[in-house]
Amino acid sequence: xxxxxxxxxFILTTILVIGSGFFLLFANNSFGDYWSRIITLIAxxxxxxxxxTLVNGVTGIFSLGHAGFIAVGAYTAALLTLPIHQKAMSxxxxxxxxxxxxxxxxxLPATIIGGIVAAFFAFIVGYPSLRLTGDYFAIATLAFAxxxxxxxxxxxxxxxxxxxxxxxxxxxxxxxxxxxxLVTIVVIGSLKFSSYGRALRxxxxxxxxxxxxxxxxxxxxxxxxxxxxxxxxxxxxxxAHWLTTIDPRPxxxxxxxxxxxxxxxxxxxxxxxxGAVLGAIFFAIAAQWLRIVExxxxxFGLKIPGIPGMSMLxxxxxxxxxxxxxxxxxxxxxxxxxQLFYNFFLKEAGDRN
Amino acid sequence: xxxxxxIQDLINGTLLGGxxxxxxxxxxxxxxxxxxxxxAHGDILMMGVYFSFYFIAALTMPWWLxxxxxxxxxxxxxxxxxxxxxxxxxxxxxxxxxITAIGMSFFLESLAVVVFGGIPxxxxxxxxxxxxxxxxxxxxxxxxxxxxxxVTFLLMFVLIxxxxxxxxxxxxxxxxxxxxxxxxxxxxxxxxxxxxxxIGSMLAATSGIMWAMRYPQVQPYMGFVPGLKAFxxxxxxxxxxxxxxxxxxxxxxxxxxxxxxxxxxxxxxRDAFAYVILIVLLMFRPSGIFKVYSEQKV
Numbered sequence: 128x129x130x131x132x133x134x135x136x137f138i139l140t141t142i143l144v145i146g147s148g149f150f151l152l153f154a155n156n157s158f159g160d161y162w163s164r165i166i167t168l169i170a171x172x173x174x175x176x177x178x179x180t181l182v183n184g185v186t187g188i189f190s191l192g193h194a195g196f197i198a199v200g201a202y203t204a205a206l207l208t209l210p211i212h213q214k215a216m217s218x219x220x221x222x223x224x225x226x227x228x229x230x231x232x233x234x235l236p237a238t239i240i241g242g243i244v245a246a247f248f249a250f251i252v253g254y255p256s257l258r259l260t261g262d263y264f265a266i267a268t269l270a271f272a273x274x275x276x277x278x279x280x281x282x283x284x285x286x287x288x289x290x291x292x293x294x295x296x297x298x299x300x301x302x303x304x305x306x307x308x309l310v311t312i313v314v315i316g317s318l319k320f321s322s323y324g325r326a327l328r329x330x331x332x333x334x335x336x337x338x339x340x341x342x343x344x345x346x347x348x349x350x351x352x353x354x355x356x357x358x359x360x361x362x363x364x365x366x367a368h369w370l371t372t373i374d375p376r377p378x379x380x381x382x383x384x385x386x387x388x389x390x391x392x393x394x395x396x397x398x399x400x401x402g403a404v405l406g407a408i409f410f411a412i413a414a415q416w417l418r419i420v421e422x423x424x425x426x427f428g429l430k431i432p433g434i435p436g437m438s439m440l441x442x443x444x445x446x447x448x449x450x451x452x453x454x455x456x457x458x459x460x461x462x463x464x465x466q467l468f469y470n471f472f473l474k475e476a477g478d479r480n
Numbered sequence: 481x482x483x484x485x486x487i488q489d490l491i492n493g494t495l496l497g498g499x500x501x502x503x504x505x506x507x508x509x510x511x512x513x514x515x516x517x518x519x520a521h522g523d524i525l526m527m528g529v530y531f532s533f534y535f536i537a538a539l540t541m542p543w544w545l546x547x548x549x550x551x552x553x554x555x556x557x558x559x560x561x562x563x564x565x566x567x568x569x570x571x572x573x574x575x576x577x578x579i580t581a582i583g584m585s586f587f588l589e590s591l592a593v594v595v596f597g598g599i600p601x602x603x604x605x606x607x608x609x610x611x612x613x614x615x616x617x618x619x620x621x622x623x624x625x626x627x628x629x630x631v632t633f634l635l636m637f638v639l640i641x642x643x644x645x646x647x648x649x650x651x652x653x654x655x656x657x658x659x660x661x662x663x664x665x666x667x668x669x670x671x672x673x674x675x676x677x678x679i680g681s682m683l684a685a686t687s688g689i690m691w692a693m694r695y696p697q698v699q700p701y702m703g704f705v706p707g708l709k710a711f712x713x714x715x716x717x718x719x720x721x722x723x724x725x726x727x728x729x730x731x732x733x734x735x736x737x738x739x740x741x742x743x744x745x746x747x748x749x750r751d752a753f754a755y756v757i758l759i760v761l762l763m764f765r766p767s768g769i770f771k772v773y774s775e776q777k778v
Binding site for chain 2: 189191255256258259261262263265266267269270271273274277278280281377382386389393434435436437439440442443444446447450451454
């Protein structure tokens with residue numbers, strides 16, 4: 128079998144990235160507002176999914192707390208970019224506490240700080256939780272995420288409580304979201320294929336054997352968890368500036384969001400970065416497409432009323448079917464690579480020559 | 481806090497605790513046998529409440545018959561969930577069945593939104609007799625409270641009798657220690673696991689119906705938070721142990737009510753207590769109050 132050389136790989140990847148850039152430029156200018164927003168959302172979902180798959184797929188521990196870190200990133204960044212007069216207007220139950228009520232900064236530093244704060248929370252959550260294994264870890268992270276949500280809901284002087292934040296500037300454009308996605312993929316991708324990543328994958332296969340080989344299980348898992356938390360925070364910051372309104376209901380930044388991201392990574396194949404991206408693309412497009420089911424329509428003269436909630440039911444059904452019959456998902460644990468393309472499309476032709 | 485308030489809180493705590501305990505039994509039995517957190521348990525509860533709601537409201541049946549239909553319906557649903565979603569994955573990695581359970585929970589919630597509608601409905605389909613208020617000393621207690629407490633304790637005694645005095649109960653406890661050996665002893669493993677799901681779901685639905693009577697509302701997401709808390713109650717008691725789940729349920733209900741009773745300004749954080757207890761417990765004594773035998777194979 129012919130190997131695709133490193134140089135070839137690099138050239139093809141660069142072409143792909145530049146090509147995607149031109150596609151996005153084209154999409155941004157000619158697809159109209161609606162589709163530009165969807166394309167932006169795809170990248171935000173992909174950032175959340177890629178960071179989630181680092182923990183749930185690559186490392187093989189199962190966290191249910193992702194939405195908590197997304198919420199932390201979203202709130203941090205939103206509080207930093209909200210115009211000061213908007214803050215004074217929104218916080219009418221209790222005024223915002225001191226340093227936050229007089230700060231307003233640009234989008235990039237706000238996003239990065241959002242990621243850092245989320246990473247810090249990931250450390251606080253991960254440090255005690257990672258001593259647990261399996262489903263106990265899952266339930267502990269879920270509990271932490273719920274605590275984060277409940278604290279947000281009750282801290283009126285910081286987060287405006289249940290009222291949420293309104294009027295967040297809609298800074299998130301195609302460029303910001305896809306740019307951050309590129310950063311996410313590069314960082315988590317290089318992490319996955321570094322010696323750290325190999326250690327993580329060893330852990331996910333067999334913790335005891337990995338420990339016997341001298342891998343510090345706790346430190347590796349914690350590092351992956353914190354990196355994942357950082358990018359979840361970035362995703363949250365972008366999401367907040369895409370939505371422009373955020374609130375701590377369970378259906379917006381709570382367990383529901385964790386479900387959605389879980390659907391994406393299970394569909395894409397747990398542990399695959401490119402799978403997570405594909406899963407996010409499928410999810411975002413399918414969610415738009417399934418809106419048809421929820422709105423009333425006219426089929427051959429028959430008036431069919433829209434069924435609210437139907438799209439979620441379809442997602443849930445597909446999710447269970449995937450778990451029962453197609454557990455490896457689109458990519459399994461593999462990654463999309465030029466080698467894979469080469470093997471798939473050119474190998475037979477090559478063999479014949 | 482005055483004495484009458486304290487008595488009121490103690491009664492409310494017992495009541496809430498009993499409701500948690502009935503739900504927790506299903507979690508602990510399933511976890512004991514399959515090592516699976518059945519995330520859909522709370523949603524089976526919710527479906528049971530909806531069944532009885534529509535049976536009473538739409539078919540104008542007597543309320544007690546509606547309750548029985550809801551409870552039996554939840555039992556059937558629990559059995560089907562196990563048969564369709566969990567049994568095929570029994571030999572798969574444990575994390576797969578956990579993910580499937582989450583999917584099942586999500587599925588039942590969206591199914592309820594589609595079939596029954598997402599708007600909360602008021603659940604006041606029981607005779608007015610229940611909402612009468614008795615005044616004992618300075619304490620005001622609804623008749624409903626006595627009804628719920630009586631049903632809860634009755635069911636607990638029946639359950640304990642079933643588990644410790646009947647052949648089926650012995651098989652259920654045996655299976656949670658060692659599945660292959662139990663099946664060599666002539667017990668039909670699949671049937672007993674199915675039965676476990678039926679019993680757990682029926683108890684949860686009973687609890688859910690009483691929950692809906694007490695906090696008179698029914699909505700598609702009503703099962704999730706009580707379900708999660710009942711799971712925590714099961715962990716407090718030592719997961720896998722039925723008496724532990726009962727004790728854990730009462731403890732959790734009591735703590736939730738009493739903390740708010742003593743510190744009213746923490747009321748907004750009420751839902752967080754259970755999670756904090758869970759995390760602290762998992763850090764320092766993951767085996768809970770009643771330690772259950774377990775081994776870790778390499």
